[in-house]
Amino acid sequence: MARLLVRLKLRLLGNRFHQGVQPALGFTMAVIGGFLAAAFGFSAFNATVDGDRDVVVLGMALLWLGWILVPALTFTADETLDPRRFQLLPLRNRQLVVGLLAAGVVGVGGIATLIAVSGAAVGAGRAAGQGIAGLVALVVVVLLAVTCIAWSRAVLTLLADVLATRRGREIGAALGVLLLIALWLTPQLLFGGSPMVDGANLDLSAPAELARWSPGGLGAVGVLAAADGRLVLALAAAGGLLVLTVLALLLWAFALGRLARRSPARSTSRRSSALYPAWLAWLPRSRATAVAVRFLRSLVRDPRVRSQALGQLFLVVPMVAVGAPAGVFSSDYAPLLAAGLAFPFGLMASNQFALDGPALWVHEVTGADGHADMRGRDLAVVLLATPVIVVAAVALAAVSGGWSMLPAALLLAAGVLVLVLGASNLSSVLLPVPVPERGDNLFGTSASGQGCINTALLLVVYAVVAALITPMILPVVLVEPVGWRTFAAVLGLGYAILGGWLLTRAAAASLRTRGPDLLQAVDWRRG
Amino acid sequence: MSAEPPQPPQPPAEPPPPNAPPQRPDVPPQPPGAPLDAPPEPPRAAGPARADVAVSARSLTKRFGATVAVDGLHLDVPRGAFFGLLGPNGAGKTTTLRMVTGLLRPDAGQVLLEGVDVWEDPPRVKDRIGVLPEDLQLFDRLRGRELLTYTGLLRGLDAEVVEDRAGQLLDVFDLTSSQDEMVVDYSHGMRKKVALAAALLHSPRVLFLDEPFEAIDPVSGRTIRTVLQRFTADGGTVVLSSHVMALVEQLCDHVAIVAHGQVVDAGPLAEVAGGGSLEDRFVHLVGAREVGEGALAWLGSSSD
Ligand SMILES: Nc1ncnc2c1ncn2[C@@H]1O[C@H](COP(=O)(O)OP(=O)(O)O)[C@@H](O)[C@H]1O
Ligand SMILES: [Mg+2]
Numbered sequence: 001m002a003r004l005l006v007r008l009k010l011r012l013l014g015n016r017f018h019q020g021v022q023p024a025l026g027f028t029m030a031v032i033g034g035f036l037a038a039a040f041g042f043s044a045f046n047a048t049v050d051g052d053r054d055v056v057v058l059g060m061a062l063l064w065l066g067w068i069l070v071p072a073l074t075f076t077a078d079e080t081l082d083p084r085r086f087q088l089l090p091l092r093n094r095q096l097v098v099g100l101l102a103a104g105v106v107g108v109g110g111i112a113t114l115i116a117v118s119g120a121a122v123g124a125g126r127a128a129g130q131g132i133a134g135l136v137a138l139v140v141v142v143l144l145a146v147t148c149i150a151w152s153r154a155v156l157t158l159l160a161d162v163l164a165t166r167r168g169r170e171i172g173a174a175l176g177v178l179l180l181i182a183l184w185l186t187p188q189l190l191f192g193g194s195p196m197v198d199g200a201n202l203d204l205s206a207p208a209e210l211a212r213w214s215p216g217g218l219g220a221v222g223v224l225a226a227a228d229g230r231l232v233l234a235l236a237a238a239g240g241l242l243v244l245t246v247l248a249l250l251l252w253a254f255a256l257g258r259l260a261r262r263s264p265a266r267s268t269s270r271r272s273s274a275l276y277p278a279w280l281a282w283l284p285r286s287r288a289t290a291v292a293v294r295f296l297r298s299l300v301r302d303p304r305v306r307s308q309a310l311g312q313l314f315l316v317v318p319m320v321a322v323g324a325p326a327g328v329f330s331s332d333y334a335p336l337l338a339a340g341l342a343f344p345f346g347l348m349a350s351n352q353f354a355l356d357g358p359a360l361w362v363h364e365v366t367g368a369d370g371h372a373d374m375r376g377r378d379l380a381v382v383l384l385a386t387p388v389i390v391v392a393a394v395a396l397a398a399v400s401g402g403w404s405m406l407p408a409a410l411l412l413a414a415g416v417l418v419l420v421l422g423a424s425n426l427s428s429v430l431l432p433v434p435v436p437e438r439g440d441n442l443f444g445t446s447a448s449g450q451g452c453i454n455t456a457l458l459l460v461v462y463a464v465v466a467a468l469i470t471p472m473i474l475p476v477v478l479v480e481p482v483g484w485r486t487f488a489a490v491l492g493l494g495y496a497i498l499g500g501w502l503l504t505r506a507a508a509a510s511l512r513t514r515g516p517d518l519l520q521a522v523d524w525r526r527g
Numbered sequence: 528m529s530a531e532p533p534q535p536p537q538p539p540a541e542p543p544p545p546n547a548p549p550q551r552p553d554v555p556p557q558p559p560g561a562p563l564d565a566p567p568e569p570p571r572a573a574g575p576a577r578a579d580v581a582v583s584a585r586s587l588t589k590r591f592g593a594t595v596a597v598d599g600l601h602l603d604v605p606r607g608a609f610f611g612l613l614g615p616n617g618a619g620k621t622t623t624l625r626m627v628t629g630l631l632r633p634d635a636g637q638v639l640l641e642g643v644d645v646w647e648d649p650p651r652v653k654d655r656i657g658v659l660p661e662d663l664q665l666f667d668r669l670r671g672r673e674l675l676t677y678t679g680l681l682r683g684l685d686a687e688v689v690e691d692r693a694g695q696l697l698d699v700f701d702l703t704s705s706q707d708e709m710v711v712d713y714s715h716g717m718r719k720k721v722a723l724a725a726a727l728l729h730s731p732r733v734l735f736l737d738e739p740f741e742a743i744d745p746v747s748g749r750t751i752r753t754v755l756q757r758f759t760a761d762g763g764t765v766v767l768s769s770h771v772m773a774l775v776e777q778l779c780d781h782v783a784i785v786a787h788g789q790v791v792d793a794g795p796l797a798e799v800a801g802g803g804s805l806e807d808r809f810v811h812l813v814g815a816r817e818v819g820e821g822a823l824a825w826l827g828s829s830s831d
Contacts, residue, residue: 274706275673275680285686290677294666301668301709358664361630362725365658366681367650515649516632 041116049123064216144219291376346420370511415496422500598788657726
């Protein structure tokens with residue numbers, strides 16, 4: 001199978017020369033460009049293996065990232081072999097991906113990558129002074145190149161599968177925004193906001209430390225270990241790359257399978273439990289979880305809801321912009337900052353009823369159970385916030401080394417989330433701000449002006465919430481024997497749960513009598 | 528909340544228990560709210576709420592600023608009726624239906640649904656009614672099937688029951704092939720059908736439909752009509768609003784004519800029509816002026 005596909009690929013490449021002047025010229029240019037890049041990469045890796053090792057790590061990490069990002073963003077990979085063309089053949093997906101991977105190596109990009117990284121192997125052999133080390137390094141870099149190609153194809157196929165649907169395109173747009181934010185924040189996080197470019201004295205150690213944990217960085221670790229003569233470590237890295245390659249192939253086969261099932265005339269046999277996405281299929285079926293799932297779905301599918309929610313999350317940007325130059329990301333307290341994320345997440349529920357707009361009558365006509373509805377929306381926020389906060393706290397602990405603060409940070413984050421959600425529940429009932437269909441004007445949403453007044457009052461609510469949170473934060477920051485801080489955070493969480501529960505109860509009680517009035521208030525058409 | 532509170536046994540004279548097109552195996556037959564000793568002839572307009580009355584509104588009033596949308600309206604809908612709320616645009620039909628279904632708080636007046644005060648015990652009433660509003664604002668970023676699942680779970684129905692009924696309803700309304708499209712991409716007729724399916728999901732006893740046939744193609748219209756006739760045949764009560772005479776004459780057995788927020792006449796169709804056509808009676812009651820001889824004489828004569 002693999003041999004067949006490689007031959008097919010070579011034949012297709014060769015055919016370029018018989019298809020006219022332009023394809024031939026284009027291919028020649030690609031070969032020349034690839035050769036130049038390969039030569040540059042070869043010499044650069046060769047020179048730095050026993051020189052500035054951070055460059056090797058970063059270079060290989062970027063190589064891997066580039067293999068993923070460039071095809072994903074330009075949406076072109078191997079134009080000679082489109083996996084969809086093989087769908088009609090009776091091939092197992094696993095066979096197909098192995099063959100396609102082999103064919104992928106035989107291409108300008110694949111060969112150029114192989115040449116470039118083998119520079120590192122040569123450098124490693126020279127540095128270690130023994131041929132066997134060079135050989136082991138060669139194994140590592142070949143596996144690195146294969147991993148790059150495998151991941152590139154896997155991600156692209158997965159994207160093609162996801163982007164084939166409208167929902168997928170909307171997710172794609174949202175992820176694009178997040179990616180831009182991430183790219184914007186990365187240098188600030190890595191360099192603590194200090195001006196990073198100081199001519200030649202650019203300190204790459206911190207980013208290299210991070211890059212070491214990427215698949216590309218793993219390849220670099222292997223090569224550098226070989227250069228030091230630590231062959232066991234180098235072989236372990238090679239094993240790691242092999243595992244990563246297999247993972248990519250499995251992912252690729254899975255995505256290919258889904259793509260195949262989708263394309264023939266969009267057969268619409270779905271599992272019976274529509275509404276609940278696969279990753280939430282474990283939720284019990286109830287009013288509350290139905291509301292949670294629908295809220296998550298509307299976040300993804302409804303531009304109106306999405307822009308509101310993203311707008312609230314953007315509160316993080318000024319927080320980071322102020323905090324980064326002050327050096328807070330490198331202090332021991334850095335993990336506590338993750339609790340700051342809980343605030344904007346909690347605010348996502350602060351206008352939960354108005355976000356549903358006039359469709360809220362569907363809830364009202366089924367007999368308002370406001371408590372379940374609020375529990376559901378809060379559950380959605382918790383499902384979203386938890387992974388983000390945990391990852392942020394761990395990342396901040398890793399960057400700053402303040403691991404001892406991690407438990408306190410997570411407890412504090414949970415407390416802030418619970419308390420802000422409680423306040424949001426109440427304000428969403430008492431101070432709804434209508435969200436019009438195509439409204440970009442926050443202050444012109446309601447004919448009666450009530451929306452405008454409510455917006456102003458919400459600022460007061462935010463201030464009150466901030467005041468409510470303070471008694472939780474201060475002990476965690478100030479209590480002196482550091483060991484006591486986690487305990488202070490536990491007490492704070494208790495306080496938050498009590499407060500959040502009381503606030504939500506008040507909100508539900510108010511909702512029981514105010515249902516129809518709320519319906520009027522969130523309907524921007526009736527003002 | 529699909530279980531009903533225990534109620535007195537059902538007198539033999541009553542129609543069979545209501546049942547929506549999808550069968551409802553989990554709920555016992557629905558007896559009326561109170562014993563019955565009156566003749567089956569439904570009462571006209573005023574009078575105390577009675578057991579053979581599905582919906583009764585007393586002195587219902589709603590103002591919007593200076594506009595009096597509904598002005599002391601009285602209404603009685605007999606149980607099992609196919610009831611038409613007839614009136615010109617702006618007569619107050621939508622406002623009335625929204626108040627009767629617990630979606631809009633009246634300024635004054637009382638609404639009883641099968642003897643239960645709508646504004647005293649909303650959850651109990653909402654379990655028994657299905658609503659199709661005029662403007663059809665739905666959670667339109669859900670797919671058709673997801674919307675039904677969602678509505679069913681909001682109603683507290685069992686997940687399997689919801690899936691089962693949703694499948695049947697989608698089938699009946701010919702929406703199975705578009706169940707995986709988002710409601711936002713549905714045509715107007717498809718939206719009406721999926722909203723009606725959502726209103727039927729919990730097997731209500733009274734259906735309120737605001738302009739159900741407005742802007743509907745004949746095929747969808749026929750489907751909806753068939754489902755509604757089936758619903759009343761099984762003992763359900765339908766209240767629909769419309770300003771299309773022919774349709775009401777064809778479908779309804781009882782009508783109420785609404786003008787300026789009040790019921791100006793109500794009763795069985797034949798009685799209200801009074802031997803003539805319903806349209807003449809309507810125009811007479813609503814008080815539209817006949818176009819005079821000399822008016823608009825220039826119309827159609829200015830070709831040169
Ligand atoms: N939310 C509202 N705000 C202000 N006026 C309203 C509102 N809803 C209805 N109205 C007014 O009340 C009157 C009755 O409206 P409606 O009940 O929609 O009539 P129908 O449904 O019979 O056409 C109309 O004059 C309408 O303009
Ligand atoms: Mg109307």
